[in-house]
Amino acid sequence: MAYNLKENVMKEDRLAGGHRMCAGCGSPIAVRTVLRALNPEDHAVVCSATSCLEVSTFMYPYTAWKDSFIHNAFENAGATISGVETAYKAMKKRGKLDETWKFIAFGGDGGTYDIGFQSLSGAMERGHDMVYVCYDNEAYMNTGIQRSSSTPHFADTTTTPAGSVVPGKLQQKKNLTKIMVAHGVPYVAQTTFIGNFKDITEKAHKAIYTPGAAFLNVMAPCPRGWRYPSEKLMEVTKAAVETCVWPLYEVIEGKYILSYKPKEKKPVEEYLKMQGRFAHMFKPGNEWMIEQVQKEVDRNWEELLKLCEL
């Protein structure tokens, strides 16, 4: 079915207002978009790793989730949702349930790239019929912007403070999407918010309705941690895609498909200069950091093009 923005936004949101995420946060946008990709008649069980999202949408007794929601701990969103999915399958087999239920786990990058990694890897390997959505805001924002393995190279965080001693985070960002591809699951995709939300909505729909385990990595900017004015969210995601810092692609049954190729690949400065966490890279004498990041982005982009056979 062709994507239609009007039809998409006319659907009822399955995340309610009144949640306590910061103004301009990217993660509720990711969540409501993914949940809108569900067919309205289908039920869903949503699970969340501990994250900004969990603590601000699920403050007793106020839940922003209209679907069944389960939270267990930081490290086991993957295991929790696999358990629920297995129970559903068993009940369905015994004829105790008629409706269709879908299983979606949400985790921040801390709960996905680092702390919940073993549980996610296990769930993917066992091949439960579920989707794990990582809303990637590139640090532990909930506890005060500590670096995670998803934090990009040279980013200033409270545990990698850029100054005269260290130039921000010393390591590169881990490529989790590729690690998930290596699990051999039927559907893996990387996306963010672009234009009319066609890319993210279609990928979310495919991820939810592909039988078996699926993984979706969504870049969800954090105005507080990335230090950009909250109204610039769509500009930041656009720059990330146009500079190929965050390429949009999907991997169906191991086959890489590039979703969007910028007409003209922009230099990384365009993306870096919008954000305060990279401000130190523009100081005189620090040009090598930008060169280094450009080199890494180019390398990853070339690798991806090769994988997509372009």
Add this chain to the structure above:
Amino acid sequence: MSHLAKDMTPSVTWKDITPGCNIFEGGTSVTVETGDWRTMKPVIDWDKCKQCLLCAPVCPDMSIPVGADGKRGDFDYFFCKGCGICANACPFGAITMVKDEK
């Protein structure tokens, strides 16, 4: 013992809250007014609005309702935190951010 979110007031003691802090309804956060966080408020100019709906999916607070006729309505100021993403996403400059004075 009630299991409803509306009965879980601060006067309810720990003995009477739901076991495991379970909530037996969905979407109970709709009673929480997050609009009072706002310093800037989006205002729409209906003459400029072309109903392209590009503002609707970018709202983190579900504050841009789209009706059954496929047209957006006015902002839901009860939830809108005034982040301004919609104003920047609007290609026609129909949304302006003004100081929210109470």
